[in-house]
Amino acid sequence: MPALLDKSSEVLGLLAEHAATLAKVGPDVQSLIDDGKKRYRVLEQADATQERARGSQLPAAVTGFYVQKAKLYTALKIINSAGHELADL
Numbered sequence: 050m051p052a053l054l055d056k057s058s059e060v061l062g063l064l065a066e067h068a069a070t071l072a073k074v075g076p077d078v079q080s081l082i083d084d085g086k087k088r089y090r091v092l093e094q095a096d097a098t099q100e101r102a103r104g105s106q107l108p109a110a111v112t113g114f115y116v117q118k119a120k121l122y123t124a125l126k127i128i129n130s131a132g133h134e135l136a137d138l
Contacts (some may be wrong), residue, residue, distance in 0.1 A: 054093055061085045 064071065064082050071078045104112075 056088050
């Protein structure tokens, strides 16, 4: 779902950017953009609802694992960033 939302956002941006040009050759482009934005919001909300439901159904051990994984990831990012800073000296 995230890939679909990303692509939809990209296409809506392109449509909005070139709306004047597209209006010369087709129907009312702004109504298509508005409809696309509305559908995007519905999909985005549905995805968020599904993720919250999925997260609440995970066993405590899995949730704990994800918390520890996030802490490790953050620590590794800090170490990596420090390494890059030292390499730039």
